[in-house]
Amino acid sequence: MMMQDTTDRTQIERYLRGDIGALGELVERYRRPLFGFIFRMVRRQEDAEEVFQEVWLKAIRNLSRYRSNRFLSWLFRIAHNTIIDRARRQKPEVHFDDQETTDRLAFHAGGSSTPSPVANLQEQDMHQHIQSAVAQLPAEQREVFLMRMEAELPFKEIARIQKTSINTALARMSYALEKLRRALAEDYSQL
Amino acid sequence: MKTNEIEKMLLLNQSGELSARARERLESLLAADPAARMQAEEQETLRNAWRQATADTPLPAPAVLQRIRQEAANQGHKRKTARLIRFRLPAVGIAAAAAAMIALGASLYLPLRSPGDTPSARMAEMDPVDLQIEAALEVIDNSMLALLEISPDEVDPPSGNDS
Numbered sequence: 216m217m218m219q220d221t222t223d224r225t226q227i228e229r230y231l232r233g234d235i236g237a238l239g240e241l242v243e244r245y246r247r248p249l250f251g252f253i254f255r256m257v258r259r260q261e262d263a264e265e266v267f268q269e270v271w272l273k274a275i276r277n278l279s280r281y282r283s284n285r286f287l288s289w290l291f292r293i294a295h296n297t298i299i300d301r302a303r304r305q306k307p308e309v310h311f312d313d314q315e316t317t318d319r320l321a322f323h324a325g326g327s328s329t330p331s332p333v334a335n336l337q338e339q340d341m342h343q344h345i346q347s348a349v350a351q352l353p354a355e356q357r358e359v360f361l362m363r364m365e366a367e368l369p370f371k372e373i374a375r376i377q378k379t380s381i382n383t384a385l386a387r388m389s390y391a392l393e394k395l396r397r398a399l400a401e402d403y404s405q406l
Numbered sequence: 407m408k409t410n411e412i413e414k415m416l417l418l419n420q421s422g423e424l425s426a427r428a429r430e431r432l433e434s435l436l437a438a439d440p441a442a443r444m445q446a447e448e449q450e451t452l453r454n455a456w457r458q459a460t461a462d463t464p465l466p467a468p469a470v471l472q473r474i475r476q477e478a479a480n481q482g483h484k485r486k487t488a489r490l491i492r493f494r495l496p497a498v499g500i501a502a503a504a505a506a507m508i509a510l511g512a513s514l515y516l517p518l519r520s521p522g523d524t525p526s527a528r529m530a531e532m533d534p535v536d537l538q539i540e541a542a543l544e545v546i547d548n549s550m551l552a553l554l555e556i557s558p559d560e561v562d563p564p565s566g567n568d569s
Contacts, residue, residue, distance in 0.1 A: 230478070230482070231485065233482055233485075233486060235475070235478050235479050235482050238475075238478040239475055239478070242471060242474055242475075246465060246466065246471075247463070247465065250463070250464075250465055250466050251460060251463045254463060254464065260464055263466070264466045264467060264470045267466050267470060268466075268470050268473055268474060271474045271477070272474070272477050275474070275477055275478050275481050276481060278481075279485070341455070341459070342458065342459035342460075343459075345455055345456060345459045346459055346460070349456075363417075363421065364453065364456050364457075364460075365460075367421070369421045369422065369423050370417065370418065370421055370423055371423060385414045385417055385418070386414075388417055389410060389413050389414060389417070392413070392449065392452065395452060396448065396452070399452075399455075
């Protein structure tokens with residue numbers, strides 16, 4: 216992680232000195248975890264692309280003011296704020312305050328809340344099932360889960376991004392895992 | 407230890423945020439408690455299942471990446487221009503001011519020192535006040551030379567064209 220931070224810092228400095236390609240390398244490096252996180256938070260490809268683009272544009276415009284040592288955490292903080300702003304501006308598909316609303320969110324990827332019989336679960340179904348179970352988590356829990364799973368951010372950073380304590384971040388992850396365990400109980404024999 | 411506490415310790419251990427002492431405690435707990443071991447295995451299984459399930463996550467369209475690169479180039483250009491204004495413009499300004507002063511000095515000085523102009527010819531054109539000043543300056547020059555014990559003859563006569 217430390218090594219990665221140094222590489223990021225070097226590339227940012229290169230970009231600020233005029234090497235546009237250095238920025239391209241950063242975009243490429245974090246494309247998968249960042250887009251994966253955004254996609255699973257906003258749920259639609261077009262929306263995810265818009266947010267992804269917005270995050271990078273904000274990052275690029277503020278790079279000269281970047282002082283942190285963890286570029287990926289910085290990007291995720293921008294993503295977190297962008298998603299919240301967007302949810303407030305639009306009809307809130309992702310809602311960070313209303314537990315009931317988040318609990319009622321529709322399943323992603325065509326999944327159903329009714330678990331398929333274990334016997335009929337093939338690998339693809341199981342993949343959909345786990346994705347659907349994660350999509351059903353309340354936004355704060357889903358966010359912690361995704362930040363850990365997609366980007367392996369430390370809980371300290373996640374807590375900072377969510378403006379909460381590390382204990383709350385850990386509790387959100389625990390709740391998320393517990394709900395996933397329950398939701399996937401029937402699949403566990405196959406996992 | 408409560409299940410919930412074990413879970414948090416497992417999570418912190420996985421993220422590399424557990425202290426060495428706590429890690430030792432967790433390891434001995436895992437060695438002694440089958441339920442804690444099962445919990446750790448479940449976490450690992452879930453993590454692996456998630457990785458497999460999201461291996462084919464869609465990526466942003468190339469057009470999106472293209473727009474980001476374009477913005478990076480635009481911002482790079484803006485930064486370059488801003489740097490130019492901040493650092494080079496003052497230097498250019500100072501250089502221009504210096505050049506203007508040299509030009510002004512030259513325009514004032516050169517008419518008096520045009521080719522073929524000799525001190526005597528110039529003195530003939532000078533008004534009486536200037537002549538008096540010139541004479542006073544010569545007296546001062548001679549006094550200075552006397553102080554330095556140098557004969558006026560040892561000094562090179564002023565040439566009519568010293569440019």
